[in-house]
Amino acid sequence: MLQLSIPLHFLGMMYRELRQALTDIERMFGLLAVNEDVADAPDARELPPGPASVRFEAVRFAYDPRRPILHDVDFQVPAGATVAVVGHSGSGKSTLARLLYRFYDVQGGAIRVNGEDIRKLTQSSLRAAIGIVPQDTVLFNDTLYYNILYGRPEAGRAEVEAAAEAAQLGDFIARLPAGFDTRVGERGLKLSGGEKQRVAIARALLKDPAILIFDEATSALDSKTEKAIQAQLERAAAGRTALVIAHRLSTVMNADEIIVLDQGRIVERGTHAALLAHGEHYARMWALQQQEAERAEGSA
Ligand code: ATP
Numbered sequence: 001m002l003q004l005s006i007p008l009h010f011l012g013m014m015y016r017e018l019r020q021a022l023t024d025i026e027r028m029f030g031l032l033a034v035n036e037d038v039a040d041a042p043d044a045r046e047l048p049p050g051p052a053s054v055r056f057e058a059v060r061f062a063y064d065p066r067r068p069i070l071h072d073v074d075f076q077v078p079a080g081a082t083v084a085v086v087g088h089s090g091s092g093k094s095t096l097a098r099l100l101y102r103f104y105d106v107q108g109g110a111i112r113v114n115g116e117d118i119r120k121l122t123q124s125s126l127r128a129a130i131g132i133v134p135q136d137t138v139l140f141n142d143t144l145y146y147n148i149l150y151g152r153p154e155a156g157r158a159e160v161e162a163a164a165e166a167a168q169l170g171d172f173i174a175r176l177p178a179g180f181d182t183r184v185g186e187r188g189l190k191l192s193g194g195e196k197q198r199v200a201i202a203r204a205l206l207k208d209p210a211i212l213i214f215d216e217a218t219s220a221l222d223s224k225t226e227k228a229i230q231a232q233l234e235r236a237a238a239g240r241t242a243l244v245i246a247h248r249l250s251t252v253m254n255a256d257e258i259i260v261l262d263q264g265r266i267v268e269r270g271t272h273a274a275l276l277a278h279g280e281h282y283a284r285m286w287a288l289q290q291q292e293a294e295r296a297e298g299s300a
Contacts, residue, residue, distance in 0.1 A: 060108030084252035151203030
């Protein structure tokens with residue numbers, strides 16, 4: 001019985017892990033089905049493990065040929081650096097992440113990881129190198145432990161605990177009567193948006209990917225939660241190549257470079273300080289968000 005139950009449990013986990021991964025990815029990417037146009041090239045190579053640089057090279061893309069979404073988008077994320085993409089809703093920020101994960105292929109230019117065109121890499125090795133913290137994390141009706149373990153099902157208990165600790169979930173879990181064995185999800189304990197995001201960060205940390213895509217939640221947060229998320233993002237991105245899709249500019253003030261996207265074109269780029277000094281798009285967005293934050297604090 002024991003012999004049988006172990007593989008069954010493992011299969012169950014694999015299934016749930018796959019379903020979880022698909023759910024998160026579908027949510028993040030707004031996909032209903034896997035795009036069949038993207039396939040491994042017959043001579044596709046494996047992306048070797050290790051630090052990775054990312055380069056978008058004159059990338060052009062449209063979901064519908066009549067409506068171009070990205071126009072010659074060109075930027076790079078050196079290995080270990082953090083680049084943030086900001087811009088109005090619909091400017092094409094999440095599309096960049098979908099293309100890097102290769103849910104679609106670019107129609108002009110190329111995306112390169114360590115100099116290799118991602119169309120020449122196996123999808124499995126590319127995706128193994130990328131961890132995603134989605135906007136809205138779905139939790140399974142399972143224990144907190146298994147919810148974190150989905151990040152890397154073969155990880156050991158100590159690794160799961162270390163990932164939870166690093167994602168600042170340690171105190172929260174210690175206060176729960178059943179600790180890691182607390183059931184969460186729709187039929188269990190309901191977690192707040194910030195707690196769910198920390199579970200997603202713990203999963204990503206457990207996966208330990210070279211490249212991290214962090215898709216910041218759009219929902220309004222109080223300034224304390226916002227600061228906590230900023231700190232967690234910085235910790236999770238440390239030592240990795242990070243592409244951050246940001247809605248709140250305060251989250252990405254410390255990014256090595258901030259790209260401002262407007263209707264699929266890069267209209268400005270630089271550090272927070274340089275962009276403020278430039279006094280154009282970013283500075284206007286910053287002023288507007290500061291006013292909104294002050295109003296929200298004032299009415300709180
Ligand atoms: P937000 O800040 O609201 O998340 P965004 O900058 O991330 O927006 P994208 O999700 O990249 O924007 O979308 C860019 C444009 O592409 C939008 O006009 C959107 O309507 C369109 N779009 C996104 N996904 C698809 C799709 N699967 N099919 C067709 N059009 C799409």
